[in-house]
Amino acid sequence: VAQYDTVDLLFVGDSITAGWDWNIWQQNFAPLKAANFGIGGDHTANLLWRLQHGAIGNIQPKLIVLLIGVNNFGHLNESPEQVAAGVTKVVNQLQLAWPNSKILLNAVFPFEQPADSPKRKLVKQLNKLIAKLGDNKTVFFKDYSLLMLQKDGSISPEIMADFLHPTAKGYQVWADAMTPDIVELMK
Numbered sequence: 031v032a033q034y035d036t037v038d039l040l041f042v043g044d045s046i047t048a049g050w051d052w053n054i055w056q057q058n059f060a061p062l063k064a065a066n067f068g069i070g071g072d073h074t075a076n077l078l079w080r081l082q083h084g085a086i087g088n089i090q091p092k093l094i095v096l097l098i099g100v101n102n103f104g105h106l107n108e109s110p111e112q113v114a115a116g117v118t119k120v121v122n123q124l125q126l127a128w129p130n131s132k133i134l135l136n137a138v139f140p141f142e143q144p145a146d147s148p149k150r151k152l153v154k155q156l157n158k159l160i161a162k163l164g165d166n167k168t169v170f171f172k173d174y175s176l177l178m179l180q181k182d183g184s185i186s187p188e189i190m191a192d193f194l195h196p197t198a199k200g201y202q203v204w205a206d207a208m209t210p211d212i213v214e215l216m217k
Contacts, residue, residue, distance in 0.1 A: 036063060036089070036090070037063055037064070037065040037089040037090075037091050038062055038063040038064070038091055038092045038093070038216060039059060039062045039063060039064040039065070039091060039092065039093050039095070039212065039216065040064070040065050040067060040089065040091035040093070040094045040095070040131075041059075041064065041065070041066045041067060041068055041094075041095045042067045042068065042077060042081075042094060042095070042096050042098070042120075042124070043067075043068045043072070043077070043095075043096060043097040043098045043136075044068060044069065044070060044071065044072040044073070044077075044097070044098055044100065044101050045068065045069075045070035045071060045072075045101075045195060046068070046097055046100065046139065046194075046195060046196065047066065047067075047068025047095075047097050047098075048066060048068030048069055048070050049068070049070075049195055049196070049201075050066065050201055051198040051201045051202070053198075054198065054201050054202055054205050057205075058205045058209045059205075059209075059212075062212065062213075062216065065089070065091075067080075068097075071101060071105070072098065072101060073098070073099070073101040073102040073105055073106055073116070074098055074099060074102055074113065074116025074117055074119065074120050075116060077098050077120050078116070078119050078120050078123055081120070081123045081124065081127060082123060090128065090130065090131070091128060091131050092131060092132065092215075092216045093131060093132050093133075093134060093212060093215050093216050094124055094128065094131050094132070094133045094134070095134045095136065095208070095212065096120065096121070096124065096133055096134065096135050096136060097136040097138070097139075098116075098117060098120055098138075099113045099114075099116065099117050099138045099156060099160070100138050100139065100141060100153075100194070102116060103149060103152055103153075104141075104194075109152075110152050110153075110155035110156040110159060111159065113138075113156050114156055114159035114160050117135075117156075117160045117163070118160070118163060121133060121135065121163050121169060125168065125169075131168075132168055132169075132170065132215050132216075133168060133169045133170065134170050134172060134208070134211065134212065134215055135160065135163055135164060135169055135170065135171045135172070136172060136173075136174065136208075137157040137160070137161070137171070137172065137173035137174065137175045138153050138156055138157060138160075138175070139153075139174075139175045139178055139190075139196075140153050140175055140178060140179060140185065141153070141185075141190075141193055141194040142185070142193050142194075143184055143185050143187075143193045144184055145179070145182060145183025145184050146183075150183075153175075157173060157175070161173070170211070170215060172208070172211055174204055174207045174208060177203050177204070177207055178190065178196070178200060178203065178204075188200075189203065
């Protein structure tokens with residue numbers, strides 16, 4: 031929930047979006063008049079439904095940060111193509127709701143600890159597909175996911191204790207990488 035009359039920076043997504051460490055949020059995003067509309071457990075259809083059924087209010091954000099799709103694998107067993115179709119619908123709905131806003135579309139983060147996890151291939155395929163949504167005019171695709179990996183490709187429990195959700199240290203890594211891009215895109 032925002033504590034401002036206006037929201038310039040809007041985060042939408044699932045539990046990874048919802049779960050920002052408070053101190054990191056306050057330091058990096060609160061000064062930018064940010065609101066977090068992330069909801070745990072959401073997959074693309076949940077977010078799409080919320081956007082189509084009045085969850086947007088009267089705000090006019092300059093920038094929307096979007097990260098959605100990992101739960102489509104875990105909860106719905108969807109293929110990368112199916113998840114990409116859902117992400118595309120969400121991006122299109124965001125553009126309908128806020129035609130003057132830019133969208134920072136995040137690559138879906140890897141999950142499961144080992145580098146050779148079959149799920150990792152699905153995420154890579156998905157990110158290749160959704161990268162095409164980036165036009166560098168209104169939709170900007172950024173892949174910060176490699177920052178979550180160790181040199182051998184595995185995920186450290188220090189970055190993601192459950193190998194899905196970032197820890198405070200993981201959120202700091204993401205914030206350090208993403209904040210300069212957010213500031214630039216909000217100009």
